Amino acid sequence: MTMPDNEAGFTLIEALVALAILAIASAGLIRALEGSVDAARGLERRATAQWVAENRLAELSLDHGKAIDRPPVVRMLDQDWRVTEDIRSSDDPDIRQIIVSLADSRGAPLVTLRGFIDAGTTTP
Template identity: 55%
Template sequence: MTSLSARHRDGFTLMEALVALAILAIAGAGLIGATEAHIDQVRGLQNRVVAQWVAENRMAELSLQGGTPTDGTDRVDMLGRSWRVEVEVRPSDDPDLSMVNIGVTPVGARGAAAKLTGFVDRQGGSA
């Protein structure tokens, strides 16, 4: 025969269950916050990679055009997003080369997600 006090020790008390639920709720909220931060970091990395591709594509286009590239701003759509591409051309020490700075920014955002500096041969072909 079990006594009354022995039966009460078989399970959790209401207070113990509430404390356990509170700990789980706090841990769950922390896990959700960490997951959101990770998703934001991955999204930022994805934006920088795509912006770098846009910049490299623009550099290749300028290299293939031949002649002296010109300054300008353009809009490019890539992977479902719109990007603002700013091209700045400067002379270099070599008269056959132009130094090209390319900045790529998501449309509606501030600050360039990627910057690329390279040289374009004024006769056609990249350096």
């Protein structure tokens, strides 16, 4: 029994071409999703590093920038952050400039935060 031409359906080659097109489109979609996930991870790392730097600057501000033994590695959100701080004098003897730099555990620098604090040399 033969089928009429209008009911023949897809040939094997047509089905393989459709599957190949679907595979190529899926690969492109997966690459785009991987890029989006990497961008979100990078944003999370930079935001966390910014929080750690702001926390360190707040600690230094509370202590008027005095040399208090602070850990060089801070753990936040299950990641270790290397914190370096550089306290400098400024043109005003009542104000100190502080530069807080953060790097991840591999040493890649992520954030540098610059602030000014009261040196505590004068009393109100």
